[in-house]
Amino acid sequence: xxxxxxxxxxxxxxxxxxxxxxxxxxxxxxxxxxxxxxxxxxxxxxxxxxxxxxxxxxxxxxxxxxxxxxxxxxxxxxxxxxxxxxxxxxxxxxxxxxxxxxxxxxxxxxxxxx
Amino acid sequence: xxxxxxxxxxxxxxxxxxxxxxxxxxxxxxxxxxxxxxxxxxxxxxxxxxxxxxxxxxxxxxxxxxxxxxxxxxxxxxxxxxxxxxxxxxxxxxxxxxxxxxxxxxxxxxxxxxxxx
Numbered sequence: 001x002x003x004x005x006x007x008x009x010x011x012x013x014x015x016x017x018x019x020x021x022x023x024x025x026x027x028x029x030x031x032x033x034x035x036x037x038x039x040x041x042x043x044x045x046x047x048x049x050x051x052x053x054x055x056x057x058x059x060x061x062x063x064x065x066x067x068x069x070x071x072x073x074x075x076x077x078x079x080x081x082x083x084x085x086x087x088x089x090x091x092x093x094x095x096x097x098x099x100x101x102x103x104x105x106x107x108x109x110x111x112x113x114x
Numbered sequence: 115x116x117x118x119x120x121x122x123x124x125x126x127x128x129x130x131x132x133x134x135x136x137x138x139x140x141x142x143x144x145x146x147x148x149x150x151x152x153x154x155x156x157x158x159x160x161x162x163x164x165x166x167x168x169x170x171x172x173x174x175x176x177x178x179x180x181x182x183x184x185x186x187x188x189x190x191x192x193x194x195x196x197x198x199x200x201x202x203x204x205x206x207x208x209x210x211x212x213x214x215x216x217x218x219x220x221x222x223x224x225x226x227x228x229x230x231x
Contacts, residue, residue, distance in 0.1 A: 035221075042118075042205055042221035043159075050217075090159060100147060100166065101209060103219065105159035
């Protein structure tokens with residue numbers, strides 16, 4: 001089984017709708033992240049959480065919100081989706097006890113906002 | 115300012131040959147980490163290799179090696195004996211601020227590698 005899972009894997013929604021992307025991990029990592037990937041721009045950080053009570057804005061947090069329900073779960077919400085939020089979204093985790101603190105990614109969620 | 119630069123949008127390599135993917139970075143943090151990830155057409159991000167700023171030797175992982183030139187602020191990925199399955203997008207990333215609490219990981223725009231049979 002995958003260590004970092006994301007649901008849904010694909011989603012089509014309409015402008016103005018509220019949607020939630022979910023991420024779960026079994027790696028036992030304290031730190032979790034949400035990124036979006038757009039062609040030619042690499043990955044950009046939306047939000048990150050160092051533990052259940054610690055949530056921080058990343059580079060592009062406008063239009064998004066997050067919830068860290070438990071160590072293993074980190075959800076990303078688009079309160080009112082707009083077409084330029086069409087992108088590939090990744091959840092990632094890392095362990096601060098790891099000297100490298102490599103980030104491990106989920107499979108991604110492809111979101112299309114019409 | 116661009117902190118991670120990958121100047122090659124696309125690269126071609128003949129199967130079984132070696133290829134170098136370029137990455138330059140910019141940071142004033144003395145403690146940082148450099149990563150390379152592979153993204154095949156299926157979309158997942160696969161961790162390949164890591165180099166710490168204080169590491170004296172270049173990192174190697176199987177057919178992957180990292181040519182780390184600290185003074186030039188470059189961290190090029192070398193793939194030896196290319197295989198068709200190496201065709202993918204490759205991202206260079208840098209993590210800085212770990213020791214100062216100002217944590218940040220930044221990704222480059224990526225290089226798409228095509229391996230020719």
